[in-house]
Amino acid sequence: MRIRSISTATAGVAALALALTACGGGDGGADADGGDGGTITIGVKYDQPGLGLEEGGDKPVGLDVDVATYVAKELGYDEDRIEWTEAASANRETFLQQGTVDMIVATYSITDERKELVDFAGPYYVAQQDILVQDGDDSVGSAEDLAGKKLCSASGSRSAHTITDTMEIDAELRETQNYSECLQLLTDGQIDAITTDDTILAGYAAQQPGKFQLVGQDIQEERYGIGLPKGSTERCEAVNEAIAKMYEDGSAEKFLDANFGEANFDYDKEQPEFEGCA
Amino acid sequence: MEAFLDNSGAIIDGFSWTVRLALISALFSFILGVVLTAMRVSPVPLLRGMAAVYVEGIRNTPLTLVLLFCGLGLNSGLGLSFHESVQWNVYWLAVLGLSAYTACFVSEALRSGINTIPFGQIEAARSLGLTFLQNMRLIVLPQALRSVIGPLGSVLIALIKNTTVASVAGLGVQEASRQMKLMFDQGVVPVIPTFIGFAIGFLVLCLPTGYLFGWLSKRLAVAR
Numbered sequence: 001m002r003i004r005s006i007s008t009a010t011a012g013v014a015a016l017a018l019a020l021t022a023c024g025g026g027d028g029g030a031d032a033d034g035g036d037g038g039t040i041t042i043g044v045k046y047d048q049p050g051l052g053l054e055e056g057g058d059k060p061v062g063l064d065v066d067v068a069t070y071v072a073k074e075l076g077y078d079e080d081r082i083e084w085t086e087a088a089s090a091n092r093e094t095f096l097q098q099g100t101v102d103m104i105v106a107t108y109s110i111t112d113e114r115k116e117l118v119d120f121a122g123p124y125y126v127a128q129q130d131i132l133v134q135d136g137d138d139s140v141g142s143a144e145d146l147a148g149k150k151l152c153s154a155s156g157s158r159s160a161h162t163i164t165d166t167m168e169i170d171a172e173l174r175e176t177q178n179y180s181e182c183l184q185l186l187t188d189g190q191i192d193a194i195t196t197d198d199t200i201l202a203g204y205a206a207q208q209p210g211k212f213q214l215v216g217q218d219i220q221e222e223r224y225g226i227g228l229p230k231g232s233t234e235r236c237e238a239v240n241e242a243i244a245k246m247y248e249d250g251s252a253e254k255f256l257d258a259n260f261g262e263a264n265f266d267y268d269k270e271q272p273e274f275e276g277c278a
Numbered sequence: 279m280e281a282f283l284d285n286s287g288a289i290i291d292g293f294s295w296t297v298r299l300a301l302i303s304a305l306f307s308f309i310l311g312v313v314l315t316a317m318r319v320s321p322v323p324l325l326r327g328m329a330a331v332y333v334e335g336i337r338n339t340p341l342t343l344v345l346l347f348c349g350l351g352l353n354s355g356l357g358l359s360f361h362e363s364v365q366w367n368v369y370w371l372a373v374l375g376l377s378a379y380t381a382c383f384v385s386e387a388l389r390s391g392i393n394t395i396p397f398g399q400i401e402a403a404r405s406l407g408l409t410f411l412q413n414m415r416l417i418v419l420p421q422a423l424r425s426v427i428g429p430l431g432s433v434l435i436a437l438i439k440n441t442t443v444a445s446v447a448g449l450g451v452q453e454a455s456r457q458m459k460l461m462f463d464q465g466v467v468p469v470i471p472t473f474i475g476f477a478i479g480f481l482v483l484c485l486p487t488g489y490l491f492g493w494l495s496k497r498l499a500v501a502r
Contacts, residue, residue: 150364155445155446155450155456155459156459156463158463172363172364172365173364173450174364174368174450175445175450175456176349176448176450177446177447177448181349181350181448184350184354185350185354188354188355188357189357190353190354190357
């Protein structure tokens with residue numbers, strides 16, 4: 001394609017900008033109950049294998065996506081009325097506050113600081129910080145065994161600092177941009193272990209079955225909640241009911257097995273204790 | 279401002295690594311740059327070709343890719359390690375990448391400096407019986423260097439700023455911009471003042487560098 005003039009190019013850029021702003025409008029977080037033919041906009045991760053990964057299909061895949069689909073259906077939105085949006089970690093509060101999305105299901109840990117800004121339903125799963133090593137490496141049985149070992153974590157993640165600062169275990173840190181790079185370093189033997197949420201580790205391990213193993217430590221819990229705009233108490237109750245039903249009818253276990261079955265991950269089959277809605 | 283001052287120790291530590299990366303890389307890239315320049319104007323076609331391929335190849339590759347290759351390619355894939363400890367190993371890998379990249383720009387600057395030398399001088403030196411290396415050492419490089427001090431200052435300023443890539447390209451080296459991101463992640467500092475503070479830190483490093491090289495280039499200019 002040759003752009004003949006500046007005005008054509010400008011028009012193209014303008015059209016693109018319009019298209020971008022038109023995306024993810026949703027219905028502004030209004031408490032629609034799905035009966036009015038509207039859509040629901042859900043923010044998920046697009047780069048987390050096993051949780052929310054964009055693979056070029058018509059929707060992302062992973063546990064978060066399955067949970068979100070199930071919950072939306074319970075709220076009255078069939079799959080064809082869900083609009084998926086990528087919600088990077090840094091954008092999650094902003095998206096909910098500005099009404100860019102109606103709901104966030106993106107490894108969103110419930111914390112007191114975040115509760116000030118948004119409402120949480122759930123948790124739908126409680127992940128544990130764990131350690132991933134090469135398959136057959138038995139030298140790491142617990143976090144204490146990481147002393148003197150080389151440990152990888154993605155920049156911006158607090159998991160590695162929990163080990164080195166909070167637990168004061170003398171591990172050497174190697175920092176990368178994301179966990180895929182950590183996995184590459186672990187494969188090549190440049191580092192000994194990776195630490196972060198067991199769900200994230202299992203998601204990566206499931207991509208390459210038989211190459212890695214989870215140590216199975218519960219170092220720190222991360223309670224994955226479903227983020228809603230502040231003041232959505234009614235919808236929060238409805239979402240909690242949906243999560244409870246998901247565990248009762250066996251769907252939760254089905255989702256967990258489908259996404260993490262390949263990783264020998266001993267996931268939790270029990271429904272977590274709810275936080276309760278504001 | 280208070281939050282910024284409370285973290286002054288961490289900030290100074292970050293900038294000290296920036297300076298360490300820049301100085302050591304500047305030294306290596308200068309040496310490599312001179313060698314590459316000598317190769318590019320040498321009478322041996324093979325050396326000329328090799329240097330040209332190297333300079334054109336690396337100069338047109340983004341620094342992020344060069345450093346990523348040092349971290350994930352050389353270190354992880356091929357098992358190249360410089361040091362027992364992770365911190366120093368990634369530091370030297372970053373120095374390797376930064377030096378290999380910056381040397382191309384040093385070499386290009388020097389080559390333009392050689393073009394300022396009247397060709398008669400080089401011819402005269404040759405007819406006096408000086409070898410290629412003597413000609414380079416006594417006639418060409420001293421004059422070329424003195425005429426490109428200004429451009430070399432720009433290369434050094436670019437290098438100081440380029441050290442910030444070393445923390446993001448699969449290496450995670452400690453330097454100023456990584457320290458800034460860590461402070462953001464801990465959520466202990468206001469964003470805008472911190473950005474401004476770190477930008478001023480880089481100005482403090484780069485401005486005097488620019489002035490120093492400007493002054494040097496006036497002082498040492500070749501009178502013709």
